[in-house]
Amino acid sequence: MPKVLITRPMPESVANAAYDAFDAEIRDSTAPMSVYEMRAALALYDGVMPTLGDAFDAGVLDEFDTPRCRILANFGVGYNHIDAKAAAAHGITVTNTPGAVTDATADIAMTLMLMSARRAAEGERLVRAGRWEGWHPTQMLGLHLTGKTVGIVGMGRIGQAIARRCHYGFGMDVVFVNRSPRDVDFPANQLDGLHDLAARADVVVIATPGGAETHHLIGRDVLSAMKPSAHLVNISRGDVVDEAALIEALQDGEIAGAGLDVYEHEPTVPEALRVADNVTLLPHLGTAALEVREAMGRMALDNLRAFFEGKEPPNRV
Numbered sequence: 001m002p003k004v005l006i007t008r009p010m011p012e013s014v015a016n017a018a019y020d021a022f023d024a025e026i027r028d029s030t031a032p033m034s035v036y037e038m039r040a041a042l043a044l045y046d047g048v049m050p051t052l053g054d055a056f057d058a059g060v061l062d063e064f065d066t067p068r069c070r071i072l073a074n075f076g077v078g079y080n081h082i083d084a085k086a087a088a089a090h091g092i093t094v095t096n097t098p099g100a101v102t103d104a105t106a107d108i109a110m111t112l113m114l115m116s117a118r119r120a121a122e123g124e125r126l127v128r129a130g131r132w133e134g135w136h137p138t139q140m141l142g143l144h145l146t147g148k149t150v151g152i153v154g155m156g157r158i159g160q161a162i163a164r165r166c167h168y169g170f171g172m173d174v175v176f177v178n179r180s181p182r183d184v185d186f187p188a189n190q191l192d193g194l195h196d197l198a199a200r201a202d203v204v205v206i207a208t209p210g211g212a213e214t215h216h217l218i219g220r221d222v223l224s225a226m227k228p229s230a231h232l233v234n235i236s237r238g239d240v241v242d243e244a245a246l247i248e249a250l251q252d253g254e255i256a257g258a259g260l261d262v263y264e265h266e267p268t269v270p271e272a273l274r275v276a277d278n279v280t281l282l283p284h285l286g287t288a289a290l291e292v293r294e295a296m297g298r299m300a301l302d303n304l305r306a307f308f309e310g311k312e313p314p315n316r317v
Contacts, residue, residue, distance in 0.1 A: 002046040002308045007033055008075070011290060014297030021305055022047075035060060042067040047307070049300050050082065051075040051283075054268075058086040063245050065214055066091050071313070073303045075296055076287070077101045077158075078237060084317055095303035095315045098157060100295040105207075105286040106161035109235045110169075112259025112280055113150075113203055116231045117143040119257070121280040143202065143229060143256065145170050146169035150202025152176040153194065153217070154208030154236065155184065163188055175200055194218075202228035203233060210237025218242065223249040231257045235286055237261040247272045250279060261286050 002023040006015075010029060018024040027033075027044075032053030033041070038060045041048050048069055058074060061083065071093045072082055077100075084094045099218060115121050119155040126132050126140075150166045152159045155178040166172040167186050174188035177197050182190060191197050194217070198204060204226060208214050218232070219242040226232070232255060234241050243264040249255050250273075257278040263269050266284065273279050287293060303313040 002304075003044070004047045004049065004304060005041050005045040006049045006075075006098045007041075010292050010297050013294050017298065018049075021301060022308075033090075039063050042069045045069050046276045047071040047073060047304050049073045049075050049304065052078065054081060056082045056087065058083045061086045061090050061092070064090055069237050071095065071304060071307045073300045073307075073313075074317075075300045078210055079317055080237060080278060085282055093307060093310055093313060094317050095307075095313045096302070096317050097296045097299040097303075098290060098315060100299050101287045102157045102161050104289050104292040105158050105235055106165060108261055108282065108286045109158075109162045109205055109207070110165050111234055112233045112235065112261060112282065113166075113205065113231070113281040114257035116233065116257045116278075117145050117203065119278075122277045125277075143204070143231065145172065147171050147173075148202035149173040149175060149200055151191075151204045152195040152205045153197070153204065154178060155182045155188075155190070156207065156209075158185075158235070159205075159207035160184055162207060190287060195221050198222050199227070201230060202227065203231045206232070206234045206236045206240055208236050208240060210240060214240045216240070216242040218246075220245040220248070223254060226255050228253060231255065231259065233259040238266050241267070243270060243273075247276075250276055 001023045004024045006018055006024060006026040010270060015026055038056055042064055050072055066259045074082060074096045075098050077098045079096045082094055087094050102310050123140055150164055150172045155176045164186055167174050174186055175197055176190050177191055177194055217240050223245055250258060259280040261282045261284055303315050306313045
């Protein structure tokens, strides 16, 4: 029976399935693995189920010629914490869990859009602090989303799920940018560049993969092109946004607000964001629903099971 390490505590149903299928060990810690732990895992286990923060980079992998570990079955769709090319060079297969996270992540994007546009987090703080003086006609006026334009950066599974919610649920016009031409089954216009999207959108939603190609994709130039009344929402990876430039844009009133579920140096969140009234902050809740995490776990286990049965894993990256 293959020996498998699962790097974080899992929902009970996922843990039980892992114990049934493999000689499985589950770390007690919720923190990312240290370099020492990752190197030990590569040497001691046939497979590892890592997740966000477990940085299996070239430096870790290059300690080995051919490690015992033959598969990194990532728990999550984003795998920019794993150097897939370096893993392949050492004979390690990398898989992920697409599909299972799509709707949950799109729902969080809508949550952040509404909370930022309608100043919901600011209003809740006002009530909790006992400073609300009652309703009046000019109280906390925000942005009405219905009928506005949403600009989506990255029209993959998640981007399309967000776009459908915006168009069919809120009657919004959809514009988007994508690395390659993308045909979709709902009304949407693909634009040539980020600056055009930024200038046209009332809400810019980032749904692009993380990694070197998208590092600081949203920087000072893109933020400066946005409308002063516009909002930025990020549910992708934190370092897609230049956080320092975002703070400056918010403080200078270049954009009206932001809704963030991810951060550049997660879990560290700059004080300038934490104290800003025009920012909605969530603790990376994109897939934080029990049934979603169970589905992700089952998908990761399916990848492991197929690999060790000599079959092609369903979700090789």
